[in-house]
Ligand SMILES: Cc1cc2nc3c(=O)[nH]c(=O)nc-3n(C[C@H](O)[C@H](O)[C@H](O)COP(=O)(O)OP(=O)(O)OC[C@H]3O[C@@H](n4cnc5c(N)ncnc54)[C@H](O)[C@@H]3O)c2cc1C
């Protein structure tokens with residue numbers, strides 16, 4: 001057993017842990033990061049990067065086919081082998097050498113192995129060869145262990161060795177057919193990709209598609225997936241799964257689905273089951289609930305950032321939390337003032353008000369803030385403004401027959417926008433404008449002075465404001 005003492009121990013070197021450690025080191029704290037798999041985490045090797053690499057080529061092809069002149073130049077089919085090769089380059093062939101190099105350059109010390117909290121300010125790391133290192137933290141421990149895919153308790157499912165998002169994003173060959181259990185973000189994105197690669201895709205969804213977004217946006221994605229040839233069984237329970245000689249048979253409350261593979265995309269759980277939480281009186285397997293400075297309720301020294309705290313399972317939001325946590329740990333260690341008022345430097349206020357997300361389906365969905373229903377449930381006095389995105393000049397120029405929709409939600413009591421949703425091709429980049437306006441609490445009458453360039457898709461902003469009406473002085 002080896003023993004060490006440092007200022008800060010970060011457990012988990014995903015994008016979020018890396019950022020927390022980096023901020024702390026920049027503020028002068030001696031920091032160790034512990035990683036049991038690949039430095040870079042889920043996002044780099046089995047989530048954001050490979051999934052978006054898989055989706056990009058079909059998206060570009062469909063864009064080219066939607067513009068006369070360019071469409072005529074498209075003579076061949078999608079080269080799936082080349083898409084997979086490009087995906088492999090984004091995952092560095094599942095090698096973390098580059099990210100380990102970055103850790104070194106950032107002055108963050110890496111210990112490889114499984115980290116478990118073994119007491120107050122203490123983490124015990126067990127390496128693959130069974131040797132242990134006990135690391136004591138002078139100031140804090142950050143849990144940044146992310147999340148793991150759920151496998152629901154469906155008879156036969158575990159024995160059928162289903163794909164999770166890991167297999168779907170790292171596959172070396174495309175199965176002839178794919179059954180997908182779930183209708184959330186992973187399910188719709190992977191249905192989009194695998195259908196584009198030629199697989200017969202059947203989605204088995206116990207409710208409707210994309211429950212967390214505006215229904216009008218989810219409906220457009222469902223219509224498009226069906227038009228691309230995806231079968232979507234909604235309001236359908238999965239009853240039993242069996243692997244046969246040929247593939248898998250999925251019995252549902254509707255039709256039985258036979259497929260070469262089955263992908264389970266049924267949400268994620270915090271990676272806290274084997275983190276030693278029981279040694280400090282916390283429940284293994286549960287989210288680590290935190291205050292707005294990302295400190296675990298009831299502890300002066302324990303922080304949790306990223307997926308593991310369950311606030312927003314998104315890389316960018318976790319990294320935002322990590323920046324605040326790294327800075328506040330350093331401030332507290334130095335005995336400096338903590339800036340924990342809403343929107344202060346040491347709090348993750350945006351988690352409650354402005355979480356942007358892009359669903360990279362075709363069409364894309366880009367949204368920030370609450371949906372209309374969520375805002376009403378929060379008791380807000382809102383006005384909802386809808387506009388046909390396809391009628392904006394910039395959109396119609398970008399693709400022939402562009403179809404899309406936009407919604408802005410205004411808090412009438414405060415005269416500011418609090419939410420926005422766009423659905424259509426290439427809408428991803430529209431969401432940052434909305435995020436800026438929401439975080440900046442820019443009054444609607446001032447937004448009238450933010451003139452979008454003509455003819456861009458951003459002109460949707462002018463149309464939404466015109467539809468809302470110019471507030472009188
Ligand atoms: C298919 C898919 C696509 C996605 N696409 C997007 C997207 O486009 N945009 C987006 O914003 N988000 C996306 N997400 C979500 C995103 O991947 C996560 O929000 C993000 O990875 C969270 O980062 P994290 O650092 O908190 O956790 P992770 O990335 O999960 O990293 C946690 C790290 O901790 C390590 N670890 C865990 N336990 C221990 C332990 N006890 N000891 C040592 N190490 C440990 C793990 O090995 C891992 O490396 C996607 C998710 C999936 C599944």
Ligand SMILES: NC(=O)c1ccc[n+]([C@@H]2O[C@H](COP(=O)([O-])OP(=O)(O)OC[C@H]3O[C@@H](n4cnc5c(N)ncnc54)[C@H](O)[C@@H]3O)[C@@H](O)[C@H]2O)c1
Nearest residue numbers: 152182183184185186187206265266267268313358359360
């Ligand atoms: N583009 C992006 O930003 C992106 C892409 C992929 C994933 N992610 C993140 O990853 C997280 C996980 O994605 P996800 O799609 O797995 O989760 P999700 O929460 O988006 O969807 C889960 C789906 O599984 C279904 N489900 C849950 N339990 C079930 C059960 N027992 N049986 C059958 N169906 C069940 C739900 O009804 C839902 O349709 C998301 O929270 C998302 O934030 C983000």
